[in-house]
Structures are given as C-alpha cells and as structure tokens.
Amino acid sequence: MKNDPKTYITAYCSISGGKVYKDDKLIFKEDTPDETADFLLSVYKSFSIDYPKFYKMDNLSKLGFLAAELLLGGRQIAEEYGPERIGVVFSNASSSLDADLKYFETVKNIPSPALFVYTLPNIVIGEVSIRHRCKGENGFFIRDRFDTDWMQFYVQDLFDRGRVESCICGWVECLEAHYHAAVYLVESCPGEKALPFNSKHIHQIYETDNGEING
Secondary structure, three states: OOOOOOOEEEEEEEEEOOEEEEOOEEEEEOOOOOOHHHHHHHHHHHOOOOOHHHHHOOHHHHHHHHHHHHHHOOOOHHHHHOHHHEEEEEEEOOOOHHHHHHHHHHHOOOOOHHHHOOOOOOHHHHHHHHHHOOOOOEEEEEOOOOOHHHHHHHHHHHHHOOOOOEEEEEEEEEEOOEEEEEEEEEEOOOOOOOEEOOHHHHHHHHOOOOOOOOO
C-alpha cells in the first residue's frame, strides 16, 4: 500500500481506561473511573471546556467531542484552512448501539426524542463539525476492527483528490462501560514532531497505553 510522505499526523489523542493522552503525554488520569458518563464529565470539567451542549450529548458524541477538542488544543483550523477544506472521518464497531439501547428502554414507556437524535453514529461527526466549523468531506464507517490500512487509504485519497487539506480521523468506540477513542489530525504540512501518515503510525496511536509513539 502506498504511504504518501506528503501527508503527516501532526497531533493525536487517545482516551481509554481512565486515561487521556495528547501526543506523547499523559494529560489526565482517573485511578478509579466510575461509569463512562461520569468519567467523560470528569475530563470535560478538568480541562475547563465551556460548551453547554456537551451535557445533552450521548456518550459516543461526548467521547468524540472530547477527543477532537483535546486533539486540536485550541487551534482554529477553520480559520487556517477554511471550513470546506477540513474533513472528519471516524470508524467504530458498535455504531450507535450505546444510545440505541438507552433509547429502547424509553420506548417501553414514553420514547425520548432527546435520545432518538443520537441513534445514528454519524451524529458525533456533526457535533465535532459544529464545534470546529468543519464543512468538508466526512464519513463514519462501521468495521469489526480498526482497519488502519483502509483508513489510511481512504483519507489519503481525499488529500490526493484535493478534497481536503486537513482531516480529523480515527476510532471512536463507546458501548456501555467500554470506551476507546484514538483520533489524530492529518495535514499536508509536517510541523513539529509530525509523523508520516501511514498505517503503522495509525496502529501505534490506536495501541497507545503509555503515550509514547516510536518510529
């Protein structure tokens, strides 16, 4: 598979198991994480994020929102590239099942419109796009595992065809007590400490458990 050296991973963020990593640093840890919703709220409050709509989101959207927020670290990429040049591409294995199950419980009595809104996995892309004004190509793909070769091929093709100049990508999985986000920013400009955009580095980001990416 072709790994184009003209595109680079310029930042990455991993959230799982009560820990949050940004690039090569552990930036948040909860030794005894409670339920998923409680942990995500702890992360939100820890970084003093001000976005009231966060409280209305389902857990999958909260996870993706936080990963993208910490990934960008205050960068205004819409101003840097223009909203139409920024893509968002996510993948997971469980789709929106976490929200689906919660919504199904409400159907037994009175269906919840607030939960029904989140019974599509691409809603997380919508939340990220609204927050960061991303209006370029986007897609949410359901795979039984994180297919790093396919993800690299798909996103690289967006760059090769001139559809994007920057792309927020990665795996955003949330189902009940299990959550794992591994997201990264791909750009044409290498910047400081950038990694060549290839499946090897995508896989290493996904496997991050100590914040270190070698190679």
